[in-house]
């Protein structure tokens with residue numbers, strides 16, 4: 451019999467009182483009757499830009515749109531090549547295709563699971579226009595090499611920091627390295643809204659002006675359209691909720707790091723179990739706590755029978771997705787990405803997870819390997 455039910459993720463009132471603060475903010479936004487843009491959105495944009503140490507932030511409808519808008523603003527279009535990791539969430543790659551560019555997939559590092567400048571460097575061609583380092587699972591990519599590569603070949607660096615709000619490299623927040631960067635406020639992200647949301651951040655005033663216009667129908671002034679834009683705006687009510695959550699983001703990330711440390715300590719030295727590795731100079735905010743084992747499917751199945759939910763990020767690497775057969779890649783092209791897809795398991799980890807819940811996960815993993823070791 452399952453001793454306890456452990457969800458993969460749950461929304462808890464952590465830090466205590468946050469739920470009430472969010473409710474009050476939402477009520478305030480509702481009563482203001484300002485539903486689209488306005489002061490609440492502007493204030494959140496300013497607070498988020500300050501947090502990321504980027505010049506400006508512009509709220510958009512979701513993380514995917516943030517990537518598309520960032521690519522557009524950087525002038526990426528038809529025929530341009532954009533280097534992306536083969537093990538990212540599909541949104542990163544879809545956004546490249548959306549603007550008419552060609553995604554060029556790269557192997558991740560086998561320890562950090564992140565794209566490295568060394569892997570990207572070998573894929574640079576005269577048609578390469580941009581690289582999208584994805585701070586996967588919440589760990590900052592090693593950015594110095596990307597900045598060198600960018601200077602050497604005149605490439606645009608666009609960070610995808612959807613999973614890593616609050617992480618840093620050499621003490622500087624992710625999102626502040628790229629010429630323009632994109633993030634998501636999908637509810638389960640480290641900084642999550644109450645629905646869809648996203649933001650583009652940049653310190654380049656020309657790109658700021660472009661994004662401001664492009665995300666709101668290409669208008670600089672109501673009914674005066676400079677460019678053919680889209681409608682992708684951050685809802686005012688979401689901005690109100692995000693302002694509250696942003697104040698607690700460091701506390702939420704610290705709690706994730708504390709929980710991760712418990713797993714790292716207690717799951718050491720078990721058979722072939724590979725625990726997450728954080729590179730020097732990088733911080734990890736554990737959006738996902740990813741472990742690896744050859745017995746992944748059996749372990750997941752066993753945990754499930756014990757009432758413990760897990761997830762797989764991601765079961766199919768981009769080059770083996772049906773949607774991407776047109777790129778012409780084959781199985782075997784990215785051995786590291788393929789191995790990650792076959793062996794990765796994400797354990798429950800979320801702010802407010804109880805000690806009893808985490809103990810249950812740890813105990814069950816030990817029991818599984820005692821039987822299958």
Ligand SMILES: *Cc1c(COP(=O)(O)O)cnc(C)c1O
Pocket residue numbers: 512513514515538539541542584610612613633634635636646647648
């Ligand atoms: C969640 C996520 C996105 C997309 O965000 P949405 O808001 O769901 O569109 C993009 N990239 C990565 C790495 C993500 O994890």
